[in-house]
Amino acid sequence: xxxxxxxxxxxxxxxxxxxxxxxxxxxxxxxxxxxxxxxxxxxxxxxxxxxxxxxxxxxxxxxxxxxxxxxxxxxxxxxxxxxxxxxxxxxxxxxxxxxxxxxxxxxxxxxxxxxxxxxxxxxxxxxxxxxxxxxxxxxxxxxxxxxxxxxxxxxxxxxxxxxxxxxxxxxxxxxxxxxxxxxxxxxxxxxxxxxxxxxxxxxxxxxxxxxxxxxxxxxxxxxxxxxxxxxxxxxxxxxxxxxxxxxxxxxxxxxxxxxxxxxxxxxxxxxxxxxxxxxxxxxxxxxxxxxxxxxxxxxxxxxxxxx
Amino acid sequence: xxxxxxxxxxxxxxxxxxxxxxxxxxxxxxxxxxxxxxxxxxxxxxxxxxxxxxxxxxxxxxxxxxxxxxxxxxxxxxxxxxxxxxxxxxxxxxxxxxxxxxxxxxxxxxxxxxxxxxxxxxxxxxxxxxxxxxxxxxxxxxxxxxxxxxxxxxxxxxxxxxxxxxxxxxxxxxxxxxxxxxxxxxxxxxxxxxxxxxxxxxxxxxxxxxxxxxxxxxxxxxxxxxxxxxxxxxxxxxxxxxxxxxxxxxxxxxxxxxxxxxxxxxxxxxxxxxxxxxxxxxxxxxxxxxxxxxxxxxxxxxxxxxx
Numbered sequence: 214x215x216x217x218x219x220x221x222x223x224x225x226x227x228x229x230x231x232x233x234x235x236x237x238x239x240x241x242x243x244x245x246x247x248x249x250x251x252x253x254x255x256x257x258x259x260x261x262x263x264x265x266x267x268x269x270x271x272x273x274x275x276x277x278x279x280x281x282x283x284x285x286x287x288x289x290x291x292x293x294x295x296x297x298x299x300x301x302x303x304x305x306x307x308x309x310x311x312x313x314x315x316x317x318x319x320x321x322x323x324x325x326x327x328x329x330x331x332x333x334x335x336x337x338x339x340x341x342x343x344x345x346x347x348x349x350x351x352x353x354x355x356x357x358x359x360x361x362x363x364x365x366x367x368x369x370x371x372x373x374x375x376x377x378x379x380x381x382x383x384x385x386x387x388x389x390x391x392x393x394x395x396x397x398x399x400x401x402x403x404x405x406x407x408x409x410x411x412x413x414x415x416x417x418x419x420x421x422x423x424x425x426x427x428x429x430x431x432x433x434x435x436x437x438x439x440x441x442x443x444x445x446x447x448x449x450x451x452x453x454x455x456x457x458x459x460x461x462x463x464x465x466x467x468x469x470x471x472x473x474x475x476x477x478x479x480x481x482x483x484x485x486x487x488x489x490x491x492x493x494x495x496x497x498x499x500x501x502x503x504x505x506x507x508x509x510x511x512x513x514x515x516x517x518x519x520x
Numbered sequence: 521x522x523x524x525x526x527x528x529x530x531x532x533x534x535x536x537x538x539x540x541x542x543x544x545x546x547x548x549x550x551x552x553x554x555x556x557x558x559x560x561x562x563x564x565x566x567x568x569x570x571x572x573x574x575x576x577x578x579x580x581x582x583x584x585x586x587x588x589x590x591x592x593x594x595x596x597x598x599x600x601x602x603x604x605x606x607x608x609x610x611x612x613x614x615x616x617x618x619x620x621x622x623x624x625x626x627x628x629x630x631x632x633x634x635x636x637x638x639x640x641x642x643x644x645x646x647x648x649x650x651x652x653x654x655x656x657x658x659x660x661x662x663x664x665x666x667x668x669x670x671x672x673x674x675x676x677x678x679x680x681x682x683x684x685x686x687x688x689x690x691x692x693x694x695x696x697x698x699x700x701x702x703x704x705x706x707x708x709x710x711x712x713x714x715x716x717x718x719x720x721x722x723x724x725x726x727x728x729x730x731x732x733x734x735x736x737x738x739x740x741x742x743x744x745x746x747x748x749x750x751x752x753x754x755x756x757x758x759x760x761x762x763x764x765x766x767x768x769x770x771x772x773x774x775x776x777x778x779x780x781x782x783x784x785x786x787x788x789x790x791x792x793x794x795x796x797x798x799x800x801x802x803x804x805x806x807x808x809x810x811x812x813x814x815x816x817x818x819x820x821x822x823x824x825x826x827x
Contacts, residue, residue, distance in 0.1 A: 360643025363804040366767070371762070461667055462672070500668075
């Protein structure tokens with residue numbers, strides 16, 4: 214379930230997506246109506262693919278926000294402006310199958326661990342670096358979701374006490390620094406300090422046009438504003454990655470989201486930066502940072518993994 | 521296993537310490553010798569208490585440093601200057617019982633969860649605030665130790681990127697701010713800025729004498745230097761506690777170590793500060809901060825819990 218569209222797939226036992234569709238949606242319709250649409254479009258997809266319902270073992274859903282995975286309820290989703298929506302109970306009216314719901318970042322992690330960049334690994338940290346920062350954690354082959362309700366909110370751990378105000382209300386959350394949004398803010402700050410920088414040219418003199426890709430491009434071309442912004446960004450991202458390693462001791466840290474489009478350059482630089490930051494690194498092997506490989510399919514395959 | 525002494529206890533099934541002794545030790549003796557002493561003193565304690573070895577279900581040990589709990593090896597302990605010491609295999613020569621080893625902070629957490637401030641809780645975060653900052657985590661009633669070797673090092677997650685250099689090599693670790701050592705540094709900084717402050721009087725004009733207790737005392741008496749130091753300290757401690765809650769979603773956060781001697785005042789203030797910092801706090805109940813109740817016995821009872 215994404216911001217403006219819901220991606221629906223039929224996944225077989227080999228973790229292959231054998232049929233797929235997209236439900237474009239407005240966010241201002243009632244939850245019941247949206248869920249009904251999800252159910253109907255999924256039934257149609259199965260019919261069109263000649264897959265009878267009784268051949269399906271279940272329905273897995275990756276939802277943004279705070280999920281009660283035991284009860285199948287979306288407790289709160291900022292995106293959809295949902296509060297205590299009984300997603301499982303509602304969807305069951307249209308899809309009478311076992312229904313499993315979890316956080317979207319957790320699903321993307323499960324997908325990468327099942328069939329992507331972390332295939333075969335049992336201890337995985339997944340970080341989505343997009344508008345925000347999401348985290349998913351696999352420990353001993355099992356999804357780690359913390360204790361009580363609420364889920365792991367790694368993006369909302371503070372890495373800069375007294376720092377930038379986050380949308381969650383805290384100051385200095387990792388999300389405010391290691392997201393694409395964070396990089397864009399850093400780039401704009403450097404543009405203000407460097408009025409002759411290449412970054413201004415790359416975005417046609419319009420600061421609102423700067424994005425992560427342009428910031429990386431300027432940095433690669435040795436533009437001072439671009440380099441300073443990217444250096445600052447990498448410092449925070451490396452701190453966040455090392456924090457996750459020191460807490461969770463994974464074999465591998467998988468990076469997804471828009472920022473991960475930078476690819477191997479990003480992974481190589483982070484591996485260099487993070488190594489010395491891992492506690493006991495002279496005695497225990499630090500985790501390797503890799504780039505997610507399934508892109509948008511990770512969430513679909515991972516949601517199916519919930520079943 | 522503490523800095524200069526090893527506390528040894530016989531724990532019954534009701535989590536009561538029915539016999540105890542202390543092995544004072546030098547740190548410069550060979551590991552084999554120290555472990556032999558541990559074994560002999562424990563045998564003697566059992567004999568003196570008329571407890572035959574075959575009535576013991578096992579030996580639990582809380583060791584500082586990085587532990588391989590599966591193999592029973594102390595991979596690295598800074599305190600003891602141990603590297604790859606086969607603690608279980610060596611001790612077994614003297615105590616032919618199942619032997620379980622884990623990190624000391626984990627053992628203290630297990631003790632508080634078994635018989636202390638978190639008795640009966642299944643989701644617990646324990647933080648020791650002493651010379652350093654240690655963390656122990658109980659999730660769904662089970663000790664959470666992360667994925668691969670190395671253990672959870674919550675004290676070595678960065679809360680201030682580019683901040684104070686930690687003994688681990690990173691800059692800005694929680695340990696550098698939320699430990700007693702951190703509070704003492706903050707108090708000294710304020711003493712330099714406030715040469716007429718009460719703190720100077722409380723430590724007889726000798727800055728090296730300032731400690732956490734004096735800093736809290738000065739703050740309580742409205743001394744500006746004391747208040748500013750404690751305010752700064754509490755800001756970092758609250759950030760660390762909220763970070764742990766947002767990652768682990770415990771029912772309760774238990775505070776131990778020297779700083780926790782401040783007692784209910786500390787817990788009450790933190791509960792006020794942390795509440796709004798917990799992600800989704802309007803929808804999910806934030807954890808309660810409480811003070812550890814077992815003091816030094818937590819480690820002994822918790823080590824027995826390993827068995």
